Amino acid sequence: MFTQENMEELLAFDTGETDADVISIYLNADPSETPIETIKLQLRAMLKEVAPGHEDDIGRIEQHFDLVHDWGKPGVAIFSCALEDFFRAYEVAVPFRNRIRIGNKPYVKPLLHFTKYYANYGVILVDRVGARFFEFHLGELQDSNGTVGEDVRKLKHGMGSSATGMRGGSGGARAEDEQAQRNMREAADEASRFFSGKDVRRLFLGGTSENVAAFREMLPKQLQSCIAGAFAIDMDAGKEEVKQRSLAMLHQLNAQREQQLVERMASESARGGMAVTGLAPTLRMISDGRVDTLLLSDGYRTPGFRHTGSGYLTASTDSDLFGEEEFEPVSDVIEAAVNRTVAQGGHVEVISDNPKLEKAGQIGAILRY
Numbered sequence: 001m002f003t004q005e006n007m008e009e010l011l012a013f014d015t016g017e018t019d020a021d022v023i024s025i026y027l028n029a030d031p032s033e034t035p036i037e038t039i040k041l042q043l044r045a046m047l048k049e050v051a052p053g054h055e056d057d058i059g060r061i062e063q064h065f066d067l068v069h070d071w072g073k074p075g076v077a078i079f080s081c082a083l084e085d086f087f088r089a090y091e092v093a094v095p096f097r098n099r100i101r102i103g104n105k106p107y108v109k110p111l112l113h114f115t116k117y118y119a120n121y122g123v124i125l126v127d128r129v130g131a132r133f134f135e136f137h138l139g140e141l142q143d144s145n146g147t148v149g150e151d152v153r154k155l156k157h158g159m160g161s162s163a164t165g166m167r168g169g170s171g172g173a174r175a176e177d178e179q180a181q182r183n184m185r186e187a188a189d190e191a192s193r194f195f196s197g198k199d200v201r202r203l204f205l206g207g208t209s210e211n212v213a214a215f216r217e218m219l220p221k222q223l224q225s226c227i228a229g230a231f232a233i234d235m236d237a238g239k240e241e242v243k244q245r246s247l248a249m250l251h252q253l254n255a256q257r258e259q260q261l262v263e264r265m266a267s268e269s270a271r272g273g274m275a276v277t278g279l280a281p282t283l284r285m286i287s288d289g290r291v292d293t294l295l296l297s298d299g300y301r302t303p304g305f306r307h308t309g310s311g312y313l314t315a316s317t318d319s320d321l322f323g324e325e326e327f328e329p330v331s332d333v334i335e336a337a338v339n340r341t342v343a344q345g346g347h348v349e350v351i352s353d354n355p356k357l358e359k360a361g362q363i364g365a366i367l368r369y
Contacts, residue, residue: 001140002115010088011106014104019083021081023100024079025043025077025080027046028098029075030095047061047100051102075094076092077092077096079106092140094139097352103331109296109338115138118136119137120201122202123242125207129183184211188219203228204227204228206232233245261366265365275364280314291366292347293348293349294365295366296351296357301334303331303333304330306333
């Protein structure tokens with residue numbers, strides 16, 4: 001599984017001034033959507049973008065898919081630099097959009113997006129008898145458990161803890177409801193124990209709307225604060241269905257969150273507040289260490305410049321900040337901006353298909369101060 005240590009290693013790797021290039025490849029390798037041979041053909045077509053002299057890299061990448069790749073994982077990210085004897089392949093449970101990048105550092109934007117969106121979430125399926133608990137991280141199941149109380153259907157008509165004066169069905173219905181309440185309270189207690197010590201950031205509830213509403217109120221406040229949504233699902237659903245339904249919920253929620261971030265950035269920038277849009281202003285804020293959240297369109301890349309003394313990033317050398325001092329060209333100043341933002345403790349949001357962000361220049365930032 002991809003870890004924070006893996007990310008830190010990728011961010012630290014830099015071939016510098018050498019002629020060694022890092023080839024970064026992201027691939028949707030889901031054989032349930034596309035036949036394996038077609039996926040390999042797509043990979044070969046992407047590798048045609050690699051200039052001559054990288055035959056060793058191409059060979060290692062193709063060999064990975066021929067001999068090593070786990071086709072049960074739909075997403076794969078590969079980084080190869082044969083001249084530095086560097087090769088890393090990460091297979092994950094969420095597919096990537098196909099893309100290839102070549103530069104002096106690994107291209108990490110899609111992985112940053114992936115690790116932010118799909119880290120540490122839980123699912124609880126609940127009904128009137130019991131509950132099932134799931135812990136996921138990066139789209140993969142980490143742990144699961146469940147609890148089953150007394151079957152309320154065993155409380156026959158007119159039996160159980162009938163209230164005085166109630167007859168027939170009323171007493172039986174009351175008894176069933178009381179037993180369902182006890183079952184849910186026990187399930188809520190068990191949920192608290194199951195998720196205790198787990199770094200769950202978001203929690204989804206599954207079941208009928210009535211059961212979910214009742215169960216939600218029984219959860220401890222800490223778990224209630226993590227609830228991000230609910231969906232209808234059968235209590236006996238398989239683990240794969242639970243995973244796919246929760247991933248769909250994550251995708252929907254993150255799309256809404258992205259839209260809200262873009263709206264906030266645009267409105268703040270328009271009134272001269274704590275945000276900027278466009279390449280030149282955003283690079284200046286990054287270089288000044290003022291960026292809290294960097295927003296950019298998925299796939300956006302453009303050349304730029306880096307000041308040789310300070311590392312200051314700029315869209316052009318027409319700057320009066322450094323007089324006659326030299327700037328060095330940067331093949332992709334967006335990737336440099338991402339790396340610098342992360343190094344400064346900022347956040348990066350890679351956003352797809354957002355017309356407002358596109359209109360704003362494909363890049364912008366929400367500021368710290």
